[in-house]
Amino acid sequence: MPGSSLPPETLIEVTLVLRRRAEVPESALLTVSSREEFVRAYGADPADVDLVTGTVSSLGLRVLEVDAPSRRVRVSGTAAVVSTIFGTSLELVTIPKTGDTGGVTFRHRTGGLSVPAAISGVLTAVLGLDDRPQARACFQIAAGDAVAASYTPPQLGVVYRFPTGTDGTGQAIAILELGGGYGQADLDTYFQRLGIPTPTVTAVGVDGAVNTPGQDPNGADGEVLLDIEVIGALAPRAEIVVYFAPNTDAGFFDALSRAVHAATAPVAISISWGQSEDDWTAQARTAFDQALTDAAAFGVSVTAASGDDGSTDRATDGRPHADFPASSPHVLGCGGTRLDADPGTGQVHSEVVWNNGAGKGATGGGVSDVFPLPSWQTTAGVPALPGGPGRGVPDVAGNADPQTGYQIRVDGKDVVIGGTSAVAPLWAALIARLAQATGRSFGLLQPALYAGLTPGSVARGFRDITIGSNGGFVAVPGWDACTGLGVPDGEQLRTILQGPKPA
Numbered sequence: 001m002p003g004s005s006l007p008p009e010t011l012i013e014v015t016l017v018l019r020r021r022a023e024v025p026e027s028a029l030l031t032v033s034s035r036e037e038f039v040r041a042y043g044a045d046p047a048d049v050d051l052v053t054g055t056v057s058s059l060g061l062r063v064l065e066v067d068a069p070s071r072r073v074r075v076s077g078t079a080a081v082v083s084t085i086f087g088t089s090l091e092l093v094t095i096p097k098t099g100d101t102g103g104v105t106f107r108h109r110t111g112g113l114s115v116p117a118a119i120s121g122v123l124t125a126v127l128g129l130d131d132r133p134q135a136r137a138c139f140q141i142a143a144g145d146a147v148a149a150s151y152t153p154p155q156l157g158v159v160y161r162f163p164t165g166t167d168g169t170g171q172a173i174a175i176l177e178l179g180g181g182y183g184q185a186d187l188d189t190y191f192q193r194l195g196i197p198t199p200t201v202t203a204v205g206v207d208g209a210v211n212t213p214g215q216d217p218n219g220a221d222g223e224v225l226l227d228i229e230v231i232g233a234l235a236p237r238a239e240i241v242v243y244f245a246p247n248t249d250a251g252f253f254d255a256l257s258r259a260v261h262a263a264t265a266p267v268a269i270s271i272s273w274g275q276s277e278d279d280w281t282a283q284a285r286t287a288f289d290q291a292l293t294d295a296a297a298f299g300v301s302v303t304a305a306s307g308d309d310g311s312t313d314r315a316t317d318g319r320p321h322a323d324f325p326a327s328s329p330h331v332l333g334c335g336g337t338r339l340d341a342d343p344g345t346g347q348v349h350s351e352v353v354w355n356n357g358a359g360k361g362a363t364g365g366g367v368s369d370v371f372p373l374p375s376w377q378t379t380a381g382v383p384a385l386p387g388g389p390g391r392g393v394p395d396v397a398g399n400a401d402p403q404t405g406y407q408i409r410v411d412g413k414d415v416v417i418g419g420t421s422a423v424a425p426l427w428a429a430l431i432a433r434l435a436q437a438t439g440r441s442f443g444l445l446q447p448a449l450y451a452g453l454t455p456g457s458v459a460r461g462f463r464d465i466t467i468g469s470n471g472g473f474v475a476v477p478g479w480d481a482c483t484g485l486g487v488p489d490g491e492q493l494r495t496i497l498q499g500p501k502p503a
Contacts, residue, residue, distance in 0.1 A: 014077075051071060063075055070258075180212065208246065367384075
């Protein structure tokens with residue numbers, strides 16, 4: 001990947017992540033924390049903030065934004081100054097067009113990374129020096145002749161028995177997007193056809209990104225409209241806030257942090273973008289997971305697509321790979337199925353693991369190489385890899401095969417879309433309706449979902465998927481690395497979640 005020199009006067013914006021006052025104990029995630037108390041105990045120390053801003057300012061950087069609760073300081077400076085301060089080299093690299101993440105020129109960091117001695121123990125991550133595409137959208141548009149069946153989101157709400165008498169009233173749902181946009185005309189037409197009032201959708205720009213619709217219906221626009229229309233159709237009375245950010249490690253992290261620490265806390269955050277764990281730097285992955293920890297403490301449930309490329313997650317080394325952020329223990333990882341059901345009655349004829357063959361799409365899933373096995377997953381039967389027991393992915397599943405996909409409107413066209421990208425917003429909408437039904441937010445749902453589970457047993461509130469594989473893993477009774485615990489029975493989940501939260 002040969003590069004060219006980066007002009008020294010190029011202006012660069014960087015996100016600095018500060019240390020916590022103290023590490024967050026697991027017990028802090030078992031009940032919803034007061035935001036003020038949590039930030040006071042685990043946010044950035046004001047003295048650290050002053051030290052960092054004073055130090056970088058004295059070295060020639062401009063402070064753009066300071067957010068102590070999310071432990072972020074945004075700064076800008078020329079490439080020459082930034083390279084000197086952080087002891088690294090920056091160059092321009094162009095990669096060829098490959099799928100949805102190519103044909104772009106980006107900054108590439110080479111060599112080591114260091115920070116000024118005065119703040120070496122205070123900073124935990126420096127994001128944005130390298131601005132290559134950090135994630136890809138996990139969705140696929142079905143070719144017209146390949147569609148075996150398709151469903152509107154409300155029809156899937158019937159199939160999965162979303163709790164009756166709920167519509168998301170009083171709840172807010174955030175969506176993270178790393179490109180694309182939506183047009184109001186598409187939303188109005190789509191929801192009018194469904195006989196549903198168009199939901200309230202607000203766009204929030206992060207790090208200079210904005211809602212930019214009409215650019216590519218086969219690209220990021222498809223992801224944006226899929227997410228909004230699935231959530232809006234299944235939780236039409238919920239407030240939907242869409243955060244648009246650059247597709248970089250800094251942009252992704254800043255969008256998540258903004259959503260988690262928003263003044264109006266969302267009950268759920270839907271993420272349909274991801275990348276193999278190995279394609280994240282350790283510092284970016286850790287910073288992102290710490291923001292997800294904040295979400296869990298605040299009662300915000302984060303749903304994330306587990307990937308659309310089977311157990312390899314596009315890696316070429318022949319080994320299974322888990323997709324991040326779905327592999328975070330603070331995220332509800334969402335896998336995919338192929339569904340054959342009566343759209344009118346909701347009767348299921350068959351539902352199996354989504355796998356259309358090599359290179360044609362399959363649900364992601366596997367065992368994390370970087371996150372240890374969580375306490376709530378120890379009795380689920382997660383297979384141990386040679387490196388030791390790791391976090392099993394996914395936790396849950398839903399319809400994802402584009403051949404049995406979702407009826408969606410994108411840039412003036414009616415299309416059928418699938419992918420685990422559709423499952424993350426489906427589960428976010430279900431969580432909003434469960435929150436409305438129970439009068440509570442959940443944060444980390446897994447302790448309740450896995451409670452009492454043993455290998456081979458079916459979790460309460462789920463219909464088990466036992467047929468199929470994603471390449472490296474086979475569906476079995478109980479939890480598996482294809483569809484997790486299975487697909488939801490929303491009415492049963494309402495009953496389960498009305499009880500006390502498990503310790």
